Amino acid sequence: MPKTPIASRPHDHSHCVHSALSEADVLCARQGLRLTALRRRVLELVWQSHKPLGAYDILAVLSEQDGRRAAPPTVYRALDFLLENGLVHRISSLNAFVGCNHPGHAHQGQFLICRECHAAIELEQKSISDAIISSAKDVGFVVEGQTVEVVGLCSGCQGV
Amino acid sequence: MPKTPIASRPHDHSHCVHSALSEADVLCARQGLRLTALRRRVLELVWQSHKPLGAYDILAVLSEQDGRRAAPPTVYRALDFLLENGLVHRISSLNAFVGCNHPGHAHQGQFLICRECHAAIELEQKSISDAIISSAKDVGFVVEGQTVEVVGLCSGCQGV
DNA sequence: GAGAACGGGTAACATAATAACGTCTCTCAC
DNA sequence: GTGAGAGACGTTATTATGTTACCCGTTCTC
Numbered sequence: 001m002p003k004t005p006i007a008s009r010p011h012d013h014s015h016c017v018h019s020a021l022s023e024a025d026v027l028c029a030r031q032g033l034r035l036t037a038l039r040r041r042v043l044e045l046v047w048q049s050h051k052p053l054g055a056y057d058i059l060a061v062l063s064e065q066d067g068r069r070a071a072p073p074t075v076y077r078a079l080d081f082l083l084e085n086g087l088v089h090r091i092s093s094l095n096a097f098v099g100c101n102h103p104g105h106a107h108q109g110q111f112l113i114c115r116e117c118h119a120a121i122e123l124e125q126k127s128i129s130d131a132i133i134s135s136a137k138d139v140g141f142v143v144e145g146q147t148v149e150v151v152g153l154c155s156g157c158q159g160v
Numbered sequence: 161m162p163k164t165p166i167a168s169r170p171h172d173h174s175h176c177v178h179s180a181l182s183e184a185d186v187l188c189a190r191q192g193l194r195l196t197a198l199r200r201r202v203l204e205l206v207w208q209s210h211k212p213l214g215a216y217d218i219l220a221v222l223s224e225q226d227g228r229r230a231a232p233p234t235v236y237r238a239l240d241f242l243l244e245n246g247l248v249h250r251i252s253s254l255n256a257f258v259g260c261n262h263p264g265h266a267h268q269g270q271f272l273i274c275r276e277c278h279a280a281i282e283l284e285q286k287s288i289s290d291a292i293i294s295s296a297k298d299v300g301f302v303v304e305g306q307t308v309e310v311v312g313l314c315s316g317c318q319g320v
Numbered sequence: 321g322a323g324a325a326c327g328g329g330t331a332a333c334a335t336a337a338t339a340a341c342g343t344c345t346c347t348c349a350c
Numbered sequence: 351g352t353g354a355g356a357g358a359c360g361t362t363a364t365t366a367t368g369t370t371a372c373c374c375g376t377t378c379t380c
Contacts, residue, residue: 071329229360
């Protein structure tokens with residue numbers, strides 16, 4: 001059996017979700033941030049999904065499943081909060097959001113997105129960001145933020 | 161005077177545009193591709209702009225300036241053609257398009273986007289893509305396409 | 321308890337992209 | 351030549367995504 005990264009294995013990862021939420025609770029408490037019910041729920045939904053989740057997907061769940069009267073601003077405000085505080089990432093090539101695997105310190109990961117199962121694997125490779133910063137420096141450009149989104153096949157979806 | 165990359169210098173670069181169009185003519189002729197008037201005009205507009213251009217910006221020019229009756233599909237079809245044949249790139253973090261600086265061979269560049277002057281500088285650094293491919297390989301991921309979009313300050317906009 | 325700050329609901333709007341269908345015009349085999 | 355097929359593009363409508371402006375109630379602060 002080929003080894004499969006966590007992110008793409010179709011399993012019940014409710015414990016992952018739970019620990020991510022607990023971690024968020026701690027981090028927000030420590031910084032005096034208000035992880036309100038709505039924000040926590042949005043974070044939960046993003047974590048529950050095995051693939052990047054669109055804002056309108058979240059919206060649909062809040063309306064249909066939670067019975068909450070939600071409109072776009074509701075979702076985007078919650079997402080803005082989560083983004084600002086490093087609890088989720090935005091994948092701009094998909095217009096979608098994923099839970100951050102390494103919250104608690106400012107960073108911008110790199111993402112491997114499987115075109116088959118749509119899982120997003122977060123990396124945090126210094127070698128990549130260093131290569132970028134160094135190449136930018138060569139043309140006098142100062143890097144402030146990086147977007148690295150890679151499409152391909154995850155180990156579980158190769159040769160299927 | 162600080163040295164300034166071509167892309168961000170506010171100069172008349174009509175000769176750049178002209179040579180890019182000529183090059184496109186040659187490339188398309190060589191491959192039996194039809195660089196129609198519309199497609200050529202869209203390519204020209206993308207090149208004329210000093211910054212990444214949105215599809216609806218192009219649409220506005222076609223309608224207002226050229227007097228052509230254009231709707232979104234018109235523009236998107238032309239852009240699709242140009243994208244497929246490596247004549248322009250799409251910047252997904254901006255939902256916008258830039259002319260390709262190295263047409264004629266398949267590649268996906270890296271982009272440095274100045275948050276001040278909005279210029280986009282295209283890189284094609286093997287060191288960056290190699291770092292990505294190698295890190296992906298470590299988790300069993302096979303890379304098919306890369307999106308690298310970096311925000312920061314170009315040399316001309318620093319310390320202003 | 322006045323008032324600022326914040327969270328969040330509501331409506332409308334703005335921007336980005338696609339679907340589906342029709343017409344015209346090439347080109348090429350015949 | 352000519353007509354069948356393919357490609358380019360116009361047209362209309364619709365979907366997807368993201369933002370603005372405004373309001374209201376709660377909470378925090380003094």
